[in-house]
Amino acid sequence: MEASGKNERSRVLSGIHFMLGNYACVEGALAAGCDFFAGYPITPANEISERMSQRLPEVGGHFFQGEDELCSIYAISGASLAGAKAMTATASAGYNYMQEGIGYAVAVEAPIVIVDVQRCRGENFATQADVMQMRWGPSGDHEMIVLAPSSVQELFDYTIRAFNLAEQYRTPVIVMSETTIALMRERLVIPGASEIPIVTRKKTQASPEAYLPFKADVYGVPEFAELGEGYHSIYSLNPHDEKGNIDWDPDVFEGLYKRITGKVWENRNVISTTKLFNMEDADIALIAYGSEVRPCFDAMALARDRGIKVGVMKLEGVWPVPEEAIRDVAKNVRAVISVEMNIGKYAKVIERICGGLCKTARATINRGRIHLPQEILNVIEKVLS
Amino acid sequence: MKKNPLRKYLREEKLPHMFCPGCGCGQVLNTFLQLVDELPIDLNSTVAIGGVGCTARIPVYIKTDVLHGVHGRTLAWATGIKLQKPQTRVVIFAGDGDAASIGGNHFIQAARRNLDVTMLVVNNLNFAMTGGQVSPLTPAAAVTMTTPYGSGEPPFDLCKIAEAAGATYVARASTIYQPHMKGLMKSALLHEGFAVLEILSQCPTHFGRYALNTGEPGKVLDWMRSISVMTDKTKNMDAEELEDKVILGEFVNKTRPIFKGSSVYRGEEQ
Numbered sequence: 001m002e003a004s005g006k007n008e009r010s011r012v013l014s015g016i017h018f019m020l021g022n023y024a025c026v027e028g029a030l031a032a033g034c035d036f037f038a039g040y041p042i043t044p045a046n047e048i049s050e051r052m053s054q055r056l057p058e059v060g061g062h063f064f065q066g067e068d069e070l071c072s073i074y075a076i077s078g079a080s081l082a083g084a085k086a087m088t089a090t091a092s093a094g095y096n097y098m099q100e101g102i103g104y105a106v107a108v109e110a111p112i113v114i115v116d117v118q119r120c121r122g123e124n125f126a127t128q129a130d131v132m133q134m135r136w137g138p139s140g141d142h143e144m145i146v147l148a149p150s151s152v153q154e155l156f157d158y159t160i161r162a163f164n165l166a167e168q169y170r171t172p173v174i175v176m177s178e179t180t181i182a183l184m185r186e187r188l189v190i191p192g193a194s195e196i197p198i199v200t201r202k203k204t205q206a207s208p209e210a211y212l213p214f215k216a217d218v219y220g221v222p223e224f225a226e227l228g229e230g231y232h233s234i235y236s237l238n239p240h241d242e243k244g245n246i247d248w249d250p251d252v253f254e255g256l257y258k259r260i261t262g263k264v265w266e267n268r269n270v271i272s273t274t275k276l277f278n279m280e281d282a283d284i285a286l287i288a289y290g291s292e293v294r295p296c297f298d299a300m301a302l303a304r305d306r307g308i309k310v311g312v313m314k315l316e317g318v319w320p321v322p323e324e325a326i327r328d329v330a331k332n333v334r335a336v337i338s339v340e341m342n343i344g345k346y347a348k349v350i351e352r353i354c355g356g357l358c359k360t361a362r363a364t365i366n367r368g369r370i371h372l373p374q375e376i377l378n379v380i381e382k383v384l385s
Numbered sequence: 386m387k388k389n390p391l392r393k394y395l396r397e398e399k400l401p402h403m404f405c406p407g408c409g410c411g412q413v414l415n416t417f418l419q420l421v422d423e424l425p426i427d428l429n430s431t432v433a434i435g436g437v438g439c440t441a442r443i444p445v446y447i448k449t450d451v452l453h454g455v456h457g458r459t460l461a462w463a464t465g466i467k468l469q470k471p472q473t474r475v476v477i478f479a480g481d482g483d484a485a486s487i488g489g490n491h492f493i494q495a496a497r498r499n500l501d502v503t504m505l506v507v508n509n510l511n512f513a514m515t516g517g518q519v520s521p522l523t524p525a526a527a528v529t530m531t532t533p534y535g536s537g538e539p540p541f542d543l544c545k546i547a548e549a550a551g552a553t554y555v556a557r558a559s560t561i562y563q564p565h566m567k568g569l570m571k572s573a574l575l576h577e578g579f580a581v582l583e584i585l586s587q588c589p590t591h592f593g594r595y596a597l598n599t600g601e602p603g604k605v606l607d608w609m610r611s612i613s614v615m616t617d618k619t620k621n622m623d624a625e626e627l628e629d630k631v632i633l634g635e636f637v638n639k640t641r642p643i644f645k646g647s648s649v650y651r652g653e654e655q
Contacts, residue, residue: 038465071461071490234453
């Protein structure tokens with residue numbers, strides 16, 4: 001435990017801390033109301049499970065170590081449908097196993113939060129190589145909400161946000177963590193409990209006879225009835241109608257998939273927020289997410305020292321793609337440079353959006369460490385030449 | 386016309402059900418609903434879980450909360466539900482593939498933990514929903530769609546696995562003796578802790594046609610009767626006589642603490 005004195009057993013450890021990223025993630029979850037966690041050991045996510053196993057029982061919640069990732073992901077879906085705010089945490093290789101269960105949670109609209117601490121193929125080096133896997137992992141048509149923190153503070157803040165979005169849209173939300181920030185210690189400010197906004201899924205007021213577990217507007221979110229309360233809901237992965245009954249009518253199938261994708265996609269501008277830095281006069285925009293935002297700020301400073309007007313666009317959410325926001329940046333600069341720690345994956349998304357509006361270039365490496373500012377500056381100078 | 390009194394427990398809009406003529410799943414559903422009618426089982430505070438397969442479709446006809454549609458993860462869902470809401474009754478309907486193949490690890494771990502659920506494993510000796518492939522409970526040398534030359538694997542004894550893994554109620558019944566099945570199912574449902582009832586059941590459509598060369602339900606039932614022995618009859622039989630026989634009866638019925646989570650807060654004691 002961090003030294004937190006008398007607040008040790010409260011949900012919200014208000015105050016100033018110097019905390020490990022993985023621990024900040026746990027504290028964010030608890031502040032958001034998380035009361036169920038299931039996970040399977042994997043580095044570099046272990047500190048999340050370990051702290052959860054101590055902290056959750058203190059606040060009346062449940063910790064469970066599953067026999068594998070599959071057990072963990074389904075346990076949190078089961079707990080969520082029984083009314084819990086539930087979370088799991090894993091790292092790249094463990095995420096492979098969880099994709100099936102995430103697909104189930106998408107289909108039955110179970111709010112869950114998954115923290116994926118990206119690592120390099122079995123080794124605990126920094127990477128962002130799984131940015132596409134988090135978007136596309138499960139089979140079947142779906143949208144994903146993926147948030148990309150870049151610091152210990154953001155691991156806390158975005159985990160709260162992940163719970164709130166999961167509850168609001170009744171869908172899995174992924175906190176895309178990285179070895180870099182998960183194993184970093186930084187200053188963390190935890191506000192007072194009353195200052196933290198909490199969203200809870202809308203519970204139905206309908207009678208069990210009138211209740212339809214999957215009835216909602218075209219892009220809407222259905223009302224929730226907890227398991228075991230006499231509502232007789234069917235939560236099946238299979239195509240289902242408003243009652244939850246398995247149904248292979250093409251119109252029913254299409255309606256379901258349009259709604260569960262639409263409820264996320266149509267709200268992309270609210271979900272996937274962005275932040276702009278020094279973009280007012282910028283000729284070149286660096287677009288980055290997660291820990292790669294950090295060297296972008298240094299590269300921006302180096303470039304401006306040299307008289308090159310560089311700005312930074314930080315993607316707080318990477319999925320659904322904040323298309324309009326990226327396009328607005330592209331319209332006002334000479335070039336956009338995608339900065340990420342992989343072979344160039346999200347760069348393709350950015351280039352599709354920016355195509356024809358400005359020049360595009362990439363600062364993309366996958367060497368087990370984040371970019372050096374100089375490496376990004378080199379790309380900036382090349383774009384100008 | 387007089388209605389079956391158990392229909393009130395069924396989602397009538399879902400009928401007729403999808404089970405093949407002669408399938409044992411209907412008998413299991415019928416027996417379960419008879420017990421719902423007779424026992425203090427409140428379907429309003431029950432969750433029935435099916436994974437994937439023929440057996441997994443049993444719960445989707447019952448008027449209760451249902452989870453369905455992912456292969457082998459029934460006990461994983463159940464663990465989350467029971468920890469979050471322990472007062473919920475959870476009844477799992479799993480086929481032999483769901484329980485012993487893809488869900489095998491979850492099965493032994495739930496038994497070890499003594500998760501407080503009832504698991505009804507309908508063993509029709511093959512993967513039937515997918516067209517009759519070999520399963521871990523298919524008898525050795527049996528012909529299936531993926532063992533055209535006869536299976537080269539010996540089957541599990543799921544009840545022995547359950548017992549060794551720590552299940553606190555273990556029994557085997559068969560659709561050929563419905564009153565016996567009903568008695569054991571009643572004990573399993575009333576048991577506190579991990580209760581496993583394996584139900585040897587007939588699949589005329591696939592196992593019957595491929596392994597037994599008959600698609601006639603009656604003949605498949607005759608074959609099942611020929612290989613089944615009640616526990617009390619086994620006393621006078623030697624190992625040779627018992628070889629390739631399926632023993633029906635209760636094997637384990639004991640109590641030990643049920644699973645309440647991987648960490649339990651003990652406050653000031655620590």
